[in-house]
Amino acid sequence: MAEHDEWLYEINSKQPLLAIDFKEIWRYRDLLLLFVRRDIISAYKQTILGPLWYLIQPLFTGVIFTLVFNNIASISTGGAPPFLFNLAGITMWSYFSQCLNNTSNTFASNAGLFAKVYFPRIISPMSQAISALFKLSIQLFIFTCFYIYFVLKGFAISPNYTLWFFPFLLLIVAILGLGTGMLISSLTTKYRDFRILIGFATTLLMYVSAVMYPISEVHNSKTLSEYTWLIELNPIAILIEAFRYMTLQEGIFNWGLLGYCTILSFAVFFVGLVVFNRTGRNFIDTI
Secondary structure (H helix, E strand, O other): OOOOOOOOOOOOOOOOOOOOOHHHHHHOHHHHHHHHHHHHHHHOOOOOOHHHHHHHHHHHHHHHHHHHHHHHOOOOOOOOOHHHHHHHHHHHHHHHHHHHHHHOOHHHHOHHHHHHOOOOOOHHHHHHHHHHHHHHHHHHHHHHHHHHHHHHOOOOOOOOHHHHHHHHHHHHHHHHHHHHHHHHHHHHOOOOHHHHHHHHHHHHHHHOOOOOOOHHHHHHOOOOHHHHHHHHOOHHHHHHHHHHHHHHOOOOOOHHHHHHHHHHHHHHHHHHHHHHHHHHHHHHHOO
């Protein structure tokens, strides 16, 4: 090779731990789209109902939450229809949990691919967050259909002017899910217990994330009011409440709390990215 010739790409393990090479990610955009397509198709491949599960899961969950928490436990949802109230919480929680659960298995599920081919490792968790948007779009469509139905039935519900903030709210949810998922994925390469713990922990987290009840109910409860701080410190609970306020005008929408969620989400993301990049250098030796 002539002395003036230069390599087009240089693969080096000694890279900044906080680096996100957007130019390199753009060069691998076809691979990113391929991963997104793979994640969407493989989710319900070889199932009888296929993509219909995207419809069935939120509907059945919404019905069960309405029966148990609103009809039996008599939890108030203000002026919003209980089913629509629960569906709003399920929609946002589902996107967060899918980003978290799918990303938390990045190294384990892609070990064979990572060991043979080089590409920016961040592409794999990014594809999970993007493919989860497909399921979210279906659930938002369901939510919109029932929203129109309840409006036609005479319920006094209407979107709030803060609805313009929804894309940013979705970005915060994705960043929080990605950061937490990358951190857990890095830990599972060395500690296999986290693979078992993540499913259990996600279920418990749902109950302190105001998915099926408003935060105001915890405030007004004589036995649970002292634990309100635990829910208010949970960023996903604040984000779910904000989405309900945008669409149903029921819930809490506080710019200070949303600022706290934004700062915390990006902090978790950067910590997760550092640990993810560090683990990516030598995880093949431990997985």
